Amino acid sequence: xxxxxxxxxxxxxxxxxxxxxxxxxxxxxxxxxxxxxxxxxxxxxxxxxxxxxxxxxxxxxxxxxxxxxxxxxxxxxxxxxxxxxxxxxxxxxxxxxxxxxxxxxxxxxxxxxxxxxxxxxxxxxxxxxxxxxxxxxxxxxxxxxxxxxxxxxxxxxxxxxxxxxxxxxxxxxxxxxxxxxxxxxxxxxxxxxxxxxxxxxxxxxxxxxxxxxxxxxxxxxxxxxxxxxxxxxxxxxxxxxxxxxxxxxxxxxxxxxxxxxxxxxxxxxxxxxxxxxxxxxxxxxxxxxxxxxxxxxxxxxxxxxxx
Amino acid sequence: xxxxxxxxxxxxxxxxxxxxxxxxxxxxxxxxxxxxxxxxxxxxxxxxxxxxxxxxxxxxxxxxxxxxxxxxxxxxxxxxxxxxxxxxxxxxxxxxxxxxxxxxxxxxxxxxxxxxxxxxxxxxxxxxxxxxxxxxxxxxxxxxxxxxxxxxxxxxxxxxxxxxxxxxxxxxxxxxxxxxxxxxxxxxxxxxxxxxxxxxxxxxxxxxxxxxxxxxxxxxxxxxxxxxxxxxxxxxxxxxxxxxxx
Numbered sequence: 001x002x003x004x005x006x007x008x009x010x011x012x013x014x015x016x017x018x019x020x021x022x023x024x025x026x027x028x029x030x031x032x033x034x035x036x037x038x039x040x041x042x043x044x045x046x047x048x049x050x051x052x053x054x055x056x057x058x059x060x061x062x063x064x065x066x067x068x069x070x071x072x073x074x075x076x077x078x079x080x081x082x083x084x085x086x087x088x089x090x091x092x093x094x095x096x097x098x099x100x101x102x103x104x105x106x107x108x109x110x111x112x113x114x115x116x117x118x119x120x121x122x123x124x125x126x127x128x129x130x131x132x133x134x135x136x137x138x139x140x141x142x143x144x145x146x147x148x149x150x151x152x153x154x155x156x157x158x159x160x161x162x163x164x165x166x167x168x169x170x171x172x173x174x175x176x177x178x179x180x181x182x183x184x185x186x187x188x189x190x191x192x193x194x195x196x197x198x199x200x201x202x203x204x205x206x207x208x209x210x211x212x213x214x215x216x217x218x219x220x221x222x223x224x225x226x227x228x229x230x231x232x233x234x235x236x237x238x239x240x241x242x243x244x245x246x247x248x249x250x251x252x253x254x255x256x257x258x259x260x261x262x263x264x265x266x267x268x269x270x271x272x273x274x275x276x277x278x279x280x281x282x283x284x285x286x287x288x289x290x291x292x293x294x295x296x297x298x299x300x301x302x303x304x305x306x307x
Numbered sequence: 308x309x310x311x312x313x314x315x316x317x318x319x320x321x322x323x324x325x326x327x328x329x330x331x332x333x334x335x336x337x338x339x340x341x342x343x344x345x346x347x348x349x350x351x352x353x354x355x356x357x358x359x360x361x362x363x364x365x366x367x368x369x370x371x372x373x374x375x376x377x378x379x380x381x382x383x384x385x386x387x388x389x390x391x392x393x394x395x396x397x398x399x400x401x402x403x404x405x406x407x408x409x410x411x412x413x414x415x416x417x418x419x420x421x422x423x424x425x426x427x428x429x430x431x432x433x434x435x436x437x438x439x440x441x442x443x444x445x446x447x448x449x450x451x452x453x454x455x456x457x458x459x460x461x462x463x464x465x466x467x468x469x470x471x472x473x474x475x476x477x478x479x480x481x482x483x484x485x486x487x488x489x490x491x492x493x494x495x496x497x498x499x500x501x502x503x504x505x506x507x508x509x510x511x512x513x514x515x516x517x518x519x520x521x522x523x524x525x526x527x528x529x530x531x532x533x534x535x536x537x538x539x540x541x542x543x544x545x546x547x548x549x550x551x552x553x
Contacts, residue, residue, distance in 0.1 A: 172421060172423075173420055173421065175423045175424060176418070176419055176420050176421055176422055176423060176424060176427075177409070177412045177417070177418035177419050177420075177422070177424045177427050178418040178419060178420040179420070179424075180401065180405060180408070180409055180418075180424045181409060181418050183398070183400060183401065184398040184401065184409060186400065187397075187398050187399045187400050187401075188396050188397065188398055188399070190396060191396040191397070191398065191465070192398075192409075193379070193380050193381045193384075194358070194380050194381075194384060194390055194396070194466075195384065195409065195410045195413050195465065195469065196381050196384035196385045196413045196469065197381065197409075197413065197418065198381060202418065205420055209420070
């Protein structure tokens, strides 16, 4: 049933993109938020909330920008994969010490590192373009040089495929042995060690997957915007990912997409109708959701249908 | 025959309090050792030392001939030592079956990141472990929803699913209604016999000790003051007055 609903949703999105081309950019940006929140929700399964995961989207996005500018003509698919790869490598190194920490220390250390990256990107003007960022020339897509509309429509299709693939992968991971052990860390890390498993290794693998997923969002965001700026790695952005993950719930991969849908809907409508109050309305929504659905939308859905 | 566990001169103190006082101790395969002693006598501390949670300030610990003195709990478990706790240590957001599956995944030493957990473990083995402790019908229940007696059984079952050579149980009947204690202990002992696992348990209930132990060790102030058959130890006048409070 979940696959059927997802397929219908994807068809509607593609139809919207085809008949209303102006919707493509906001939809892709919404999907990148959902993908990033999906990555954040992986660590939330272990009870760890990162307030710095936007750095992996940022690393991935800047990699896309550097390569696209250094090697014009590089294919969009290659750029996305390169961005994700660098993001994974960075998380593999950072994760070595990051996964030793729990709770507030985990959250704050991630935030601190993301702010170091933000500062570096802002200050190293000659390399990164400073706060103005770097423009990305439109790359070819599967070898084809396309006009803007066609490129964006194909990118929408690719973003949907990546979203499905990542959601399926993450959900598969949640049900795997490593995923079960990651969730066990949340409730009883000591017992996990007394079953002969290394909580450290389990956490590190989870962190790697989490950054990989967030990396995809950065690459896609860079290509649809055609511009990367240090704001991509700002802690506020990480906070938005956490916000979406909490709204949707970490119990199922679909939670991040539900959370992003509601987040974007509330943000767009409240900023349109109450331009001076949209942050208040967004915050109020989160309070209501946490109060009514402590496990997010997906927790509520799980009660009604077998997810 | 080589002892399963052997300690020589194990010492540990916390400030001025001696928790383990030069303990020389051996446990052989097939034994059911009951450890008795007043609260604070050092029983749990000694378990924590032998399972790697605490490191002794002096002395050596061997498990099945391997020096485990400086090993982590994780490595000791991998050698074949399981443990249950006074307060059951469960994965409270997992079902009973999932708790056993995670433990059973240890047997093939892998937690894959892609294959479903249920497909990486031997289903018959998981179900037989649940059956052994009478939790098969509760398999789909959240472990946090179980009553205390069943939580205790699940705690032991998770250790049992590791297929260990030895299980150390810290007060397996504490927190359980007195009328249920014998039933719980009988279930645990039947399961251990079925899997041919040597056991060592801390217990305050003398009836349980007398009925289920083949050997009793009494602890006072971090030292073993009596060690022998249940008859000998439980009828020792010093043990009666200082440990059992008769």
